[in-house]
Amino acid sequence: MVAKKTERNPKDVKSIIIKPLDLVTLRIGVVGTAPLLMHKFSEKAKKEMLDKQMGKTRSRKREPKDPRDDYQNSMYLLPDGSPGFPVLAFKSGMIDACRYVDGITMVAAKGYCRIRSTIIGSMLAPIFGTPEPHEQHVRLPKGGSDLRYRALFPEWSAEFVLTVNVGATTVQQALQLLQIAGYSIGIGDWRPGSPESSGEHGTYEIRSAAEER
Numbered sequence: 001m002v003a004k005k006t007e008r009n010p011k012d013v014k015s016i017i018i019k020p021l022d023l024v025t026l027r028i029g030v031v032g033t034a035p036l037l038m039h040k041f042s043e044k045a046k047k048e049m050l051d052k053q054m055g056k057t058r059s060r061k062r063e064p065k066d067p068r069d070d071y072q073n074s075m076y077l078l079p080d081g082s083p084g085f086p087v088l089a090f091k092s093g094m095i096d097a098c099r100y101v102d103g104i105t106m107v108a109a110k111g112y113c114r115i116r117s118t119i120i121g122s123m124l125a126p127i128f129g130t131p132e133p134h135e136q137h138v139r140l141p142k143g144g145s146d147l148r149y150r151a152l153f154p155e156w157s158a159e160f161v162l163t164v165n166v167g168a169t170t171v172q173q174a175l176q177l178l179q180i181a182g183y184s185i186g187i188g189d190w191r192p193g194s195p196e197s198s199g200e201h202g203t204y205e206i207r208s209a210a211e212e213r
Contacts, residue, residue: 022167026175027118029159029208030090030182036127036153037134037189037201038074038085070149071133076124083131083153084117084124085187087160091115093181094174096193100184101177104169109177112168116161129156150189157207179206 078084094113098106117125134152139145164174182204186192190199 021165023163024166024171025161025163025212026171026209027159027212028162028178028206030157030178030204031207032129032153032156032158032202032204033182034186034201034203036085036129036156036187038076038083038131038151038153039189040074040076067133067135067147067149071151074150075131076127078119078122078124078126083127083129083151084122085127085158086123087115087117087125088123089187090125090158090160090178090181093185093187093193094177096185097177097181100180104173104177108168112165113174114163116163118159118161125158125160127153127156127158129153158204161212162209175206175209182206 076084076086091113094115095106095109098104098109117123119126131151131153134150136148136150137145162174162178164171184192186194186202186204188202190197190201192198192200192203
């Protein structure tokens with residue numbers, strides 16, 4: 001026996017209203033308060049890692065070190081060849097900064113803000129500054145030592161776009177978290193928030209925050 005389809009009275013159907021998110025978008029400018037040390041994972045290092053995972057035999061003969069090549073490959077570059085830095089580093093800093101603020105959890109910070117590049121299609125925030133080669137003496141895990149060459153920006157600034165869900169927090173609170181991230185976490189190598197080095201590089205402060213319409 002086939003059950004009869006019961007038609008519902010239109011008056012019994014309740015409409016669901018989905019309110020749009022209340023978002024505020026800001027163009028942020030930050031200025032470095034300490035030198036920025038870049039250390040991009042080079043294509044050479046990626047290839048060596050992949051070869052090892054694939055079981056390829058590695059030549060015991062080490063290639064001659066090229067300081068200038070290592071320096072150039074340590075930088076993140078935009079399509080036009082100018083320097084940049086992953087925008088996610090700034091958001092990660094905001095999330096980590098929650099450890100120093102009462103009442104804001106890392107989970108909440110992940111959800112109530114977004115950071116993107118000012119350049120469409122890029123994941124890098126433009127970095128303004130003149131890099132110079134930096135030589136670092138490092139101790140190797142299995143003994144011995146090595147010299148590393150990276151790009152150091154003695155003076156630098158950056159721009160990116162911050163979008164805040166003001167239905168979950170306030171613009172003031174989001175900017176305060178970004179300011180704390182600049183002081184306590186930083187970006188790049190030898191930054192205060194690095195679990196490996198705990199240095200003093202890559203710190204910054206907010207220089208401007210203009211709302212985009």
